[in-house]
Amino acid sequence: MNKRTFFAYAGQHQLRAETCREVVSSLNKQKIDARHWEDMTVDGKIIIDVIKEEIDKSEYVVAEISDLNFNVLFEVGYSIAKNKPLLIAVDDSDDEVKSNIEEFKFLDTIGQSRYQGNNSKLHSLVNEFLYSETNSLYDVFIASAKAREENAVFAPSVPMSYSGPERLQSLLETKTNLNHLVLTDRLEGDLRYYTRNIYRSSACIFHILKESRTGAKIYNAKASLLAGFAVGLGIPTLMVGEKGVVSALDYRELFYEYTKASELVDYTEQWLNDLPLQPGTNRRLGSLDLKIELPFRSFGDYVAENEANNLENYFVRTNEFEAVYSGRAKIFVGRKGTGKTATMFQTLNELKKDKRVLTVPLKPSSYDLAALVNLLNNFADTAEREFFLKALWGYLLKTEIAISLFKYLDSLPAKSGGNPAYEELKKSLDLLRIDVESDMSTRIDDIILDVQSKDKIKDAAIALNTAWRGIHDERLRKSAKDFGRIAVLVDNLDKTWESGADFSKLSYFILALIGASNKIEQEFEKQRTNFPAVNVTLGIFVRADIYNVLKEYAREPDKINYQMVQWRDEHLLIRVLEERYVANRGGKVSAASMWTELFTEEVHGLKTRDYFLWRSLPRPRDIIFLGNSALTTAINRNHSMVTAADIEYAEKEYYSTFAIDALLVESVSQNFDLEEVFVSLISIPSTNTENELREYIQNDEEFEDIINWLIQTSFLGVETKGGKFVYVEGAQEARKKRSISKRLFSNGSHEAHYRIHPAFRPYLEIDDDDLYIN
Secondary structure (H helix, E strand, C coil), X not given: CCCCEEEECCCCCHHHHHHHHHHHHHHHHCCCCEEEHHHXXXXXXXXXXXXXXXXXXXXXXXXXXXXXXXXXXXXXXXXXXXXXXXXXXXXXXXXXXXXXXXXXXXXXXXXXXXXXXXXXXXXXXXXXXXXXXXXXXXXXXXXXXXXXXXXXXXXXXXCCCCHHHHHHHHHHHHCCCCEEECCCCCCCCCHHHHHHHHHHCCEEEEECCCCCCXXXXXXXXXHHHHHHHHHHCCCCEEEEEECCCCCCHHHHHHEEEECCHHHHHHHHHHHHHCCCCCCCCCCCCCCCCCCCCCCCCCCCCXXXXXXXXXXXXXXXXXHHHHHHHHCCCCEEEECCCCCHHHHHHHHHHHHCCCCCEEEEEECCCCCCHHHHHHHHXXXXXXXXXXXXXXXXXXXXXXXXXXXXXXXXXXXXXXXXXXXXXXXXXHHHHHHCCCCCCCCHHHHHHHHXXXXXXXXXXXXXXXXXXXXXXXXXXXXXXXXXXXXXXXXXXXXXXXXXXXXXXXXXXXXXXXXXXXXXXXXXXXXXXXXXXXXXXXXXXXXXXXXXXXXXHHHHHCCCHHHCCEEECCCCCHHHHHHHHHHHHHHHCCCCCCCCCHHHHCECCEECCEEHHHHHHHHCCCCHHHHHHHHHHHHHHHHHCCCCCECHHHHHHHHHHHHHHHHHHHHHHHCCCCCCCHHHHHHHCCCCCCEEXXXXXXXXXXXXXXXXXXXXXXXXXXXXXXXXXXXXEECCCCHHHHHHHHHHHHHHCCCCCCCCEEEECCCCHHHHCCCCCCCCCC
């Protein structure tokens, strides 16, 4: 057995390239057929075709990715799609390499072989790889993917907003016959999430950024890997970039360079029109058939945006949903994964059924955060800044309502006969130079640019404040006369919140939205001769950690009408899985049958249903992710039922890391380094006193903030009477439970304890001291 092995590496770093060549030479001396790309004889062929042929023929692939070279990453993606066992090599002797790999994150779940720039070390790692039982990654990445959809296009957006990508996105959004997968996603998620969506697709479009664009290197590296995966599956793939982008050699034949956004739109539209169709078949091009014995394959996507078309089939109605639907509360607060976006989508679905309700969904994909903060810094005092922000939101809200009304009127048959309300509203939109086809993000950025160009910012704010006054306002009110309610739902405002941001300015930005909406509500409530009163309701969906920051800057935080999204009822939470199971089995099975047909009866003495509830955080996203991870593991092992071992492996290898990563995202608004805290907690007991935790964390200045935050995010449970531990969500509830716990144990010999949630223990490699406690 010659163990034919292909080596992919970058040529620009001479020492690393030389190391790879030496390892190839050493392997050949061992009678192992090892080859590298520099050995390829092209003979006039396109070099990538030769490399692809070599990967196809090889049993193993070794990829040295230290430089995040786009060619190498393309070949990594191609190798995964071709079901090749893959070793990822990284030279961790270079700090810049370590920093780039850490930022790249895409291959964290695959694992990397770190060889410290040493050819002997790399040789040893490759030998171990070739002679050990090595599984390919293909099944892991696509095991829970949905079947191919003939009209599905995978086309992620770019990290920043400019004309080329914006026009491309607008083109795809106007093609209502297409199902856009992760259209507004900027490749900031997990690799498995993207490979599953590519697997569903019939076409892929990747926008490669010019090197000078912010975040270009990491984004292009991710896009290159995913493009290789798509090509490996045989999916038609288009790579595009503005003039000046240097295409990687591996995908040069797929690349289109444009000088104007209009050229990009025309070329892409023609490319889509020329794609071959496969009527009457769901067969995936270039895919391998999985031998799946399980009666069920996936609980669906944990990301609500990708379940929008199916959500109605298995959405679990909660009190929070009823609050959004009725318009009882303005702000809906929840942790990542609690179902805020799913609730927004379902609310829209339900409200659209009522002809007396106009829905106005606002979900900006991105906006120029730095420009907004710089603009706010130019205001002389707080009052001026507040006036401007309320004027900005007043203008934006009326504009978005007007655009929704315009599109509604445009859809009516009467428009063709000259609907007066339509014609008058169109005049106002034209006079205010509002482009109904552009998105809210573009409008925000355009306003910021326009205001910055004015000599006096205050005058620009006054102009915004008066823009819809008079005849324009009257036309807007007349256009809304057919509706009894206008429901404005806002999501994604926290998309731009990241470490290092000016949270005070961002807080004022969101708080001003509430003030502006109050004013608009009052305006529309006034009944006049020409038009009746209209009930305007606002619903804003905000992450819990960001809401806690907002309250710090609110004048009267106790008067903010908010609803906390929580899943305290475990029977309601487990229905998230059960309803998806029933819906995806065509409604021909009962919810209870899932626990007998799909899963083993018990895990560590607990009923499997109870084990799921114990090991996962109480939110839909987490329980869906854990369920899918267990299914994936069982499918990979060719099991006819998900076993206890499958569930344990899923929580250890997949779910616990997923839960930790979510906490890291939520910690960006905190002043402490959460990653450093996690390092200090590795391998400690799962149950500790406060003094013991203080010794581990060793950060006296921020200890109180750290402990309070770990409690309010359910990382730590608080001991109550009878040695029970409760896990809470929210700062107020955390302070309350901690205070009660301290009082309970203040006079006795027993000190209050805190317990790490089971979801996080595998990541920290902590043994369970309550394994049989539910």
